[in-house]
Amino acid sequence: MARTPQKRTLETRARLVAVAQDIVARNGFEALRVEDVVQVAGVAKGTFFAHFRDKDALMDRLIGARLDAEIDAMVAAPPPRDLAQMVDRLVPLLTFMTSERYVFDVILRYSGAAAREEIGAIATTFGRQIEVFIGWIEGGDFRRDVPAAILAEGVQAFAVQVMALRFCALHGGNGLRDPLSTYLAAWLSPPQPSA
Amino acid sequence: MARTPQKRTLETRARLVAVAQDIVARNGFEALRVEDVVQVAGVAKGTFFAHFRDKDALMDRLIGARLDAEIDAMVAAPPPRDLAQMVDRLVPLLTFMTSERYVFDVILRYSGAAAREEIGAIATTFGRQIEVFIGWIEGGDFRRDVPAAILAEGVQAFAVQVMALRFCALHGGNGLRDPLSTYLAAWLSPPQPSA
DNA sequence: CAAGATAATTGACCGTGGTCAATAGTGTAA
DNA sequence: TTACACTATTGACCACGGTCAATTATCTTG
Numbered sequence: 001m002a003r004t005p006q007k008r009t010l011e012t013r014a015r016l017v018a019v020a021q022d023i024v025a026r027n028g029f030e031a032l033r034v035e036d037v038v039q040v041a042g043v044a045k046g047t048f049f050a051h052f053r054d055k056d057a058l059m060d061r062l063i064g065a066r067l068d069a070e071i072d073a074m075v076a077a078p079p080p081r082d083l084a085q086m087v088d089r090l091v092p093l094l095t096f097m098t099s100e101r102y103v104f105d106v107i108l109r110y111s112g113a114a115a116r117e118e119i120g121a122i123a124t125t126f127g128r129q130i131e132v133f134i135g136w137i138e139g140g141d142f143r144r145d146v147p148a149a150i151l152a153e154g155v156q157a158f159a160v161q162v163m164a165l166r167f168c169a170l171h172g173g174n175g176l177r178d179p180l181s182t183y184l185a186a187w188l189s190p191p192q193p194s195a
Numbered sequence: 196m197a198r199t200p201q202k203r204t205l206e207t208r209a210r211l212v213a214v215a216q217d218i219v220a221r222n223g224f225e226a227l228r229v230e231d232v233v234q235v236a237g238v239a240k241g242t243f244f245a246h247f248r249d250k251d252a253l254m255d256r257l258i259g260a261r262l263d264a265e266i267d268a269m270v271a272a273p274p275p276r277d278l279a280q281m282v283d284r285l286v287p288l289l290t291f292m293t294s295e296r297y298v299f300d301v302i303l304r305y306s307g308a309a310a311r312e313e314i315g316a317i318a319t320t321f322g323r324q325i326e327v328f329i330g331w332i333e334g335g336d337f338r339r340d341v342p343a344a345i346l347a348e349g350v351q352a353f354a355v356q357v358m359a360l361r362f363c364a365l366h367g368g369n370g371l372r373d374p375l376s377t378y379l380a381a382w383l384s385p386p387q388p389s390a
Numbered sequence: 391c392a393a394g395a396t397a398a399t400t401g402a403c404c405g406t407g408g409t410c411a412a413t414a415g416t417g418t419a420a
Numbered sequence: 421t422t423a424c425a426c427t428a429t430t431g432a433c434c435a436c437g438g439t440c441a442a443t444t445a446t447c448t449t450g
Contacts, residue, residue, distance in 0.1 A: 006416065009428065034407065044430040049408065051428095108303055112363030123363075146381040153356065154378065161352035168307030168318075183349065186341040187382065201446065204398070229437065239400040244438065246398095 013051045015041045020058055029059065030102040057120075059106050064121020067107075070096055071128050079139050083188060086136060087181050090159060093129075094176050098163045108160070129156060142188045151188060158183040208246045210236045215253055224254065225297035252315075254301050259316020262302075265291055266323050274334050278383060281331060282376050285354060288324075289371050293358045303355070324351060337383045346383060353378040 019041045023032050034055050038048050052058045070093040080086035098104050110122040133152035142151065162180045214236045218227050229250050233243050247253045265288040275281035293299055305317040328347035337346065357375045 006427070008416080012428080033405090035405090045407090046409075046431070047429055055407065105304060108359075109300060112359050150377060150381060154353070154381070157352045157356035157378075158349070160355065161348065164303075164307050182345060183352070186345060186349070201397070203446075207398080228435090230435090240437090241401070241439080242399055250437065 009051075012041075012043060012047065016043070016048060016051060017058075017061070020062060024062060028100055028102075029063065029106075030100055032059075056106065056110070060110050060120040060122050063103060063106060064125055066096060067093070067122060067125040068128075071125060071132065075132060079136050081140050083142075083181065083184055086140070086155075086188075087177055087184065089136075090155075090180065091176055094159055094163055094180075098166050098176070101167055104163060104167065126156070137188070141190065143190045154187050155184065158187060204246075207236075207238060207242065211238070211243060211246060212253070212256070215257060219257060223295055223297075224258065224301070225295055227254075251301065251305070255305050255315040255317050258298060258301060259320055261291060262288070262317060262320040263323075266320060266327065270327060274331050276335055278337075278376065278379055281335070281350075281383075282372055282379065284331075285350075285375065286371055289354055289358055289375070293361050293371070296362055299358060299362065321351070332383070336385065338385045340386070349382050350379065353382060 016037060020032060020037050023036060023040075032055075034048055035045065037058075038045050048058075052061075074089050074093060077089060080089050096103075097107055107122055110120050111126045112123060130149070130152045133155045134148045137148045137151050137155075158180065161183065162176050165179060166176065211232060215227060215232050218231060218235075227250075229243055230240065232253075233240050243253075247256075269284050269288060272284060275284050291298075292302055302317055305315050306321045307318060325344070325347045328350045329343045332343045332346050332350075353375065356378065357371050360374060361371065
């Protein structure tokens with residue numbers, strides 16, 4: 001089914017990705033232009049679209065790689081024992097996700113595998129996140145009356161909520177930490193005996 | 196500061212909106228093209244952008260109006276006394292929001308007031324939602340250990356989560372009701388004595 | 391009403407993502 | 421090496437959102 005790709009193909013694709021990464025490193029994701037990529041890479045425009053379905057497919061790959069690196073770092077650190085630590089572990093990931101409005105939008109759009117298409121890099125990292133959260137929740141002092149998988153999905157939902165708040169004029173740019181702590185305290189704390 | 200708008204202006208804007216609504220009614224939001232709108236309305240393209248900052252500003256208005264109507268219906272119905280009823284009240288709103296992938300994306304992008312710009316129609320309806328949820332939560336049999344405002348924002352976060360899931364190939368098109376019930380049960384239920 | 395000021399409208403033009411029929415390159419078998 | 425099938429590349433072209441200097445309509449004031 002899948003033919004062996006030619007050496008030339010792999011070189012071209014690698015060059016496109018390398019050039020794109022370079023442009024992003026210099027000017028950010030939002031500033032990336034397909035025309036710039038192909039011009040610097042020295043190929044025609046059509047070549048780009050022979051390698052990537054559309055511009056977003058390249059973005060999915062670039063942003064997905066960065067998300068993967070953030071999750072690697074999350075996993076490398078010791079698992080959080082309590083809520084404050086969990087928030088600490090999350091902040092770097094959420095900081096990258098909100099580094100640009102454009103990046104956040106792309107991530108939201110591709111965080112679920114697009115229907116009937118293959119699952120993309122960003123969507124894969126969202127699956128990874130859930131796995132990591134489940135591990136954290138099972139290993140820490142959190143509520144047990146709800147399955148860890150549901151709790152993990154809730155953590156993701158609140159993370160998105162907090163990130164969206166960051167781009168909101170009303171609840172303007174106050175940090176990620178405080179609102180996330182508030183939500184997760186209410187979501188993850190074991191039922192209090194008194195209160 | 197604000198000049199009185201000319202009669203002509205109001206007519207032109209009304210015509211643009213009417214034509215756009217008609218196109219949306221026929222072919223959906225995604226199919227709307229600015230060029231079609233101006234062509235049918237009988238004005239030049241530049242005129243459109245003298246009335247709306249960009250295409251999204253028109254979308255914000257059209258979608259915002261629909262959201263407002265859904266919220267009106269939500270408010271008109273008797274407030275929910277329990278979780279199942281709350282989910283019932285929410286489903287029509289969420290169904291509209293997920294009627295098109297494109298609509299959902301626009302809503303997400305504009306659900307928070309865009310930084311430093313005026314608050315838009317969609318963002319306003321998200322504020323309304325919170326108010327409605329607060330009222331529901333205060334009037335029903337839900338947990339009291341967390342401020343109603345926080346609980347309301349959580350309801351919104353879970354609603355977004357459930358809608359996003361709908362467009363996800365993995366957890367494919369299963370309804371809104373079940374996952375939403377699961378999340379909200381864990382989020383809103385008063386702490387159980389046993390279990 | 392005339393003249394000037396302000397606001398609305400026009401449409402040629404641009405930027406940029408994306409398409410596709412034609413062409414060139416690559417691997418393979420005789 | 422030649423012939424052939426298949427793959428990769430090309431670049432002119434299109435779609436569509438958005439811009440702006442020039443033009444036209446409307447309002448105001450004497």
